[in-house]
Amino acid sequence: MKVDLQRLQKQSGIIGTSEKIYEVLGMIAQVAPVDISVLVTGESGCGKEIIARSIHKHSKRSQTPMVIVNCGAIPEGIIESELFGHKKGSFTGASDDRKGYFEQANKGTIFLDEIGEAPLETQVKLLRVLETGEFMKVGDSKIKRTDVRVIAATNKNLNDLVKKDQFRQDLYYRLKTVNIHIPALRERVEDISPFVERFALEFTRSNEIRYRGFMPDAIRVMKKYDWPGNVRELKNFVEKIMVLEKGERITADMVNRELTDVINEPFIENDRLPIAINKTSEQAEIDIILRQLFSLKQDTELIRAILSSENEKSFLNVNPILPPEDLNIIPPIADANMEVTEDGQPLIRDDAIGEILMKDLEKEAIIRTLRFFNNNRRKTARSLGVSERTLYRKIEDYKLEPKIKRS
Numbered sequence: 001m002k003v004d005l006q007r008l009q010k011q012s013g014i015i016g017t018s019e020k021i022y023e024v025l026g027m028i029a030q031v032a033p034v035d036i037s038v039l040v041t042g043e044s045g046c047g048k049e050i051i052a053r054s055i056h057k058h059s060k061r062s063q064t065p066m067v068i069v070n071c072g073a074i075p076e077g078i079i080e081s082e083l084f085g086h087k088k089g090s091f092t093g094a095s096d097d098r099k100g101y102f103e104q105a106n107k108g109t110i111f112l113d114e115i116g117e118a119p120l121e122t123q124v125k126l127l128r129v130l131e132t133g134e135f136m137k138v139g140d141s142k143i144k145r146t147d148v149r150v151i152a153a154t155n156k157n158l159n160d161l162v163k164k165d166q167f168r169q170d171l172y173y174r175l176k177t178v179n180i181h182i183p184a185l186r187e188r189v190e191d192i193s194p195f196v197e198r199f200a201l202e203f204t205r206s207n208e209i210r211y212r213g214f215m216p217d218a219i220r221v222m223k224k225y226d227w228p229g230n231v232r233e234l235k236n237f238v239e240k241i242m243v244l245e246k247g248e249r250i251t252a253d254m255v256n257r258e259l260t261d262v263i264n265e266p267f268i269e270n271d272r273l274p275i276a277i278n279k280t281s282e283q284a285e286i287d288i289i290l291r292q293l294f295s296l297k298q299d300t301e302l303i304r305a306i307l308s309s310e311n312e313k314s315f316l317n318v319n320p321i322l323p324p325e326d327l328n329i330i331p332p333i334a335d336a337n338m339e340v341t342e343d344g345q346p347l348i349r350d351d352a353i354g355e356i357l358m359k360d361l362e363k364e365a366i367i368r369t370l371r372f373f374n375n376n377r378r379k380t381a382r383s384l385g386v387s388e389r390t391l392y393r394k395i396e397d398y399k400l401e402p403k404i405k406r407s
Contacts, residue, residue, distance in 0.1 A: 012054035015198055016191035020183045027180045032058035039175045040153040042182030045232030048153040056109040061149055064108035067101050072114035075392035079122050081138045090139020102135055102146045109149045116156035123168045130174050185230045189223040199238040210247035217252040225259055363398045
């Protein structure tokens with residue numbers, strides 16, 4: 001049996017020698033030939049897609065396509081059209097009939113990544129496809145059929161989402177016919193060494209960088225780190241340190257130095273938006289939005305000062321990322337509803353919270369951020385700390401589309 005697992009591992013490109021990874025390989029060997037749905041769980045960055053690919057590759061459907069869908073990356077307003085297709089004229093912009101992912105994957109496999117992000121309304125239709133193979137295109141009354149194997153993946157605890165009424169219980173039980181859990185990298189540190197070797201060799205081949213290897217003590221240091229980003233973080237770290245050390249043999253000191261920089265970085269999405277912990281969740285949310293507006297005002301003032309500078313050309317050539325204090329620019333005064341603490345952080349005055357409508361703040365923040373990023377919604381969503389799907393929904397809710405296009 002071990003020989004079979006080693007062959008499967010080699011064919012699939014799954015890296016690792018730990019007992020836990022061999023348990024995963026054993027599960028793949030058992031479920032791949034059987035035409036049932038599979039739920040792959042594990043933290044972000046641990047390699048759920050490669051497990052799904054391996055299941056498909058060793059299934060009876062291996063000669064047919066595998067369609068990969070990231071449910072978290074599709075805006076809520078169009079996810080049903082993407083999954084099930086639409087008829088011409090069913091909505092504004094539907095100029096032609098379109099096949100959805102389920103129809104494209106007919107006779108093959110569909111991989112629904114981040115299934116926990118799927119809207120509840122869509123989950124009803126997903127359940128029907130799983131149970132009967134039937135679906136309807138958006139704007140069509142005709143029932144269509146598809147024959148697909150469904151593999152789903154999530155980094156969330158779906159059982160907890162079910163208890164919170166954020167995920168359908170019937171769909172959850174239908175998906176988890178078989179559950180393959182991928183352990184986090186910190187739970188199988190013995191796999192770090194083969195991962196490092198593989199990533200280093202792949203990186204040197206594609207970039208023609210000299211590679212002299214990692215010292216054993218460097219690997220030992222890496223095994224002591226938690227790797228919250230799992231395999232994805234490890235891969236990025238290996239590539240980064242190889243570039244910075246310019247082909248030298250990687251030592252423990254080099255690893256320690258780079259990991260210290262990572263550990264000391266604050267683990268927040270935007271370190272310019274501190275939140276007072278003694279406030280309610282609603283007050284904290286208002287706090288975030290107002291301080292985002294405050295931050296945008298500062299950025300706007302800085303850009304205007306740079307563009308109006310008589311030495312703009314030389315400034316851009318010499319110091320393109322100088323902080324405001326080096327430009328002798330006086331930061332703009334905080335909003336009337338803001339106060340600046342002794343350490344220079346803008347906070348909302350407690351007595352101002354009740355005077356501000358949440359929806360007005362949110363709407364203003366979205367408009368200003370979209371304008372700041374020239375209507376780039378990906379950058380806007382990242383700056384505001386929300387998903388693209390949420391941003392699309394907010395734009396529809398506040399009817400901002402015409403206003404943004406005219407500006």
